[in-house]
Amino acid sequence: MLRMVRLTLTEDVEAVVLIVRTVHLSQRPAQTSQCRQTDSDFIPLNEERLQRFQKALGFESVSRDSGDSNTDEIFKFGEFIIASFPHIHRHSPLVTWERVNNLSLLYHIQGNDPSLKPYLLMAHIDVVPVTNLDQWDAPPFSGEVKDGFIYGRGTIDDKNNVMGILEATEFMLSSNIKPKRSFYISFGHDEETRGNAGASQVANLLRQKGVKEVEFIVDEGMTVLEGIIDGVAGPVASVGVTEKGIVLLNLSVELPPGHSSMPPRETAIGILARAVLRLEENPHPSMLGAGVETDMFESLVPKMSYLQRVVISNIWLFRYPLSWLLSRKPSTNAVIRTVTAVTIFNSGVKFNMIPPLAEAKVNHRVHPSQTIQEVVDYDRAVINDPRVKIEVVYSMEPHPVAGHGESDFGYQVLRTSVRQIWPEAVVVPAIMVGNTDTFNFLNFSTNVYRFSPTHMFPGDPERFHGINERMSVKNYEQVINFFYHLIRNADQAGLSPVHSAHPDL
Numbered sequence: 257m258l259r260m261v262r263l264t265l266t267e268d269v270e271a272v273v274l275i276v277r278t279v280h281l282s283q284r285p286a287q288t289s290q291c292r293q294t295d296s297d298f299i300p301l302n303e304e305r306l307q308r309f310q311k312a313l314g315f316e317s318v319s320r321d322s323g324d325s326n327t328d329e330i331f332k333f334g335e336f337i338i339a340s341f342p343h344i345h346r347h348s349p350l351v352t353w354e355r356v357n358n359l360s361l362l363y364h365i366q367g368n369d370p371s372l373k374p375y376l377l378m379a380h381i382d383v384v385p386v387t388n389l390d391q392w393d394a395p396p397f398s399g400e401v402k403d404g405f406i407y408g409r410g411t412i413d414d415k416n417n418v419m420g421i422l423e424a425t426e427f428m429l430s431s432n433i434k435p436k437r438s439f440y441i442s443f444g445h446d447e448e449t450r451g452n453a454g455a456s457q458v459a460n461l462l463r464q465k466g467v468k469e470v471e472f473i474v475d476e477g478m479t480v481l482e483g484i485i486d487g488v489a490g491p492v493a494s495v496g497v498t499e500k501g502i503v504l505l506n507l508s509v510e511l512p513p514g515h516s517s518m519p520p521r522e523t524a525i526g527i528l529a530r531a532v533l534r535l536e537e538n539p540h541p542s543m544l545g546a547g548v549e550t551d552m553f554e555s556l557v558p559k560m561s562y563l564q565r566v567v568i569s570n571i572w573l574f575r576y577p578l579s580w581l582l583s584r585k586p587s588t589n590a591v592i593r594t595v596t597a598v599t600i601f602n603s604g605v606k607f608n609m610i611p612p613l614a615e616a617k618v619n620h621r622v623h624p625s626q627t628i629q630e631v632v633d634y635d636r637a638v639i640n641d642p643r644v645k646i647e648v649v650y651s652m653e654p655h656p657v658a659g660h661g662e663s664d665f666g667y668q669v670l671r672t673s674v675r676q677i678w679p680e681a682v683v684v685p686a687i688m689v690g691n692t693d694t695f696n697f698l699n700f701s702t703n704v705y706r707f708s709p710t711h712m713f714p715g716d717p718e719r720f721h722g723i724n725e726r727m728s729v730k731n732y733e734q735v736i737n738f739f740y741h742l743i744r745n746a747d748q749a750g751l752s753p754v755h756s757a758h759p760d761l
């Protein structure tokens with residue numbers, strides 16, 4: 257089959273690269289052959305690389321809570337990384353690396369053009385705990401391959417990105433390819449518990465080293481979505497150009513205890529349960545039409561039917577029906593509003609005692625068009641009961657919006673790299689619905705992107721922190737090659753969009 261792929265940092269129609277290849281795709285389904293031109297352009301997922309990923313998945317590098325993690329396993333995973341990538345850790349004079357706070361890792365890869373500002377790639381080596389073990393199709397720390405999928409905690413969050421970045425860098429160094437632009441790699445060890453001992457310490461160390469600014473940052477984030485946005489066919493690479501804020505609330509009701517044989521009309525449990533129900537029944541308003549999600553839907557227009565185009569081009573008119581449609585799925589609902597999750601509910605001392613205290617934790621992810629204060633005020637009004645005390649336990653405002661236009665170099669590097677792996681994909685700016693380690697690095701760059709090259713289909717978003725976390729073997733090969741292309745594409749000088757793609761691509 258003759259395949260032609262045209263790619264550019266500017267517009268598809270003005271493509272710079274023309275790759276003409278004869279490939280029998282039917283015989284080579286597991287390869288990202290679209291982007292392959294010469295041996296140095298493509299990293300095949302051979303047995304050795306696959307086994308390395310499987311071994312990485314074997315470490316139970318679990319973070320449960322701040323200060324409560326499997327530090328032994330996290331350390332051993334670090335040792336495994338150091339032993340497995342010899343060019344990065346021993347042979348190459350271009351690399352300096354160090355452990356940070358014993359468990360995190362920081363790398364600097366020296367480029368040969370000091371006039372180019374370095375960039376930063378991030379990922380994390382810890383994982384969340386496993387639940388519902390009996391419902392997994394393969395053991396969660398086995399890395400077992402079943403029906404073309406690699407199973408395990410960390411396959412999509414976030415050992416895929418850790419190992420993909422390392423494989424790409426190792427390949428580049430072992431092939432004697434020297435980058436022009438320097439880059440840093442940061443692997444935090446406690447992202448799942450907010451990154452205070454890991455990424456935050458890496459950021460401090462970088463500051464101590466005199467690093468003030470990087471060109472752009474890429475961390476885990478939104479993904480390549482297929483069949484997930486209703487009515488949009490084909491892959492959509494959603495790049496988180498901003499990140500939701502977060503506010504954790506403690507709701508509490510205190511009432512005098514007593515004997516259960518003479519109960520008051522209302523108990524602390526009943527009052528708190530009603531408050532929580534009111535929050536669930538009165539979601540925060542849809543912010544559709546106010547921010548990045550509008551840019552996202554407008555960028556999807558090329559993938560839409562005529563009718564959909566009419567709707568998306570007039571979001572101001574169709575805001576309500578569109579919001580209703582998007583609210584039906586948790587994944588799309590998360591993009592258009594501040595969401596509310598009641599995650600902990602505690603009360604009761606003894607079966608025949610009226611409880612003196614009921615407490616609930618509410619976890620809001622705050623839409624970038626709202627502030628923490630607005631969210632708390634809204635909750636107070638909805639609960640409308642002075643007996644329910646509302647305390648802010650932790651909060652972080654939504655992140656600033658990174659540039660996502662034609663002249664935003666980091667975004668265009670990402671866009672080009674995505675299109676080299678998924679030529680049919682549309683790349684759209686999006687809101688990162690979960691939180692990442694990037695808040696520690698916001699002072700280093702305004703160009704912060706949250707993107708994971710994970711190809712997701714309906715049912716896959718639930719695998720994040722869920723049951724049967726997995727990635728197809730083919731997708732893992734795409735992950736490695738995505739990072740490899742990104743590193744090569746970032747070697748184009750300057751910020752102007754008028755650059756040709758890397759000559760080898």
Ligand SMILES: CCCCCCCC/C=C\CCCCCCCC(=O)N[C@@H](Cc1c[nH]c2ccccc12)C(=O)O
Nearest residue numbers: 447448450477478479485587588591690691692693717
């Ligand atoms: C129309 C578009 C549809 C969108 C569909 C979305 C599909 C799913 C794609 C991506 C989802 C990404 C969500 C995963 C979040 C990964 C990061 C994570 O798990 N973070 C944790 C822990 C955390 C990290 N930093 C902080 C800071 C403060 C609190 C918690 C954390 C988390 O978010 O809880």
Ligand SMILES: [Zn+2]
Nearest residue numbers: 413414447476
């Ligand atoms: Zn993660």
Ligand SMILES: [Zn+2]
Nearest residue numbers: 384413448721
């Ligand atoms: Zn996570």
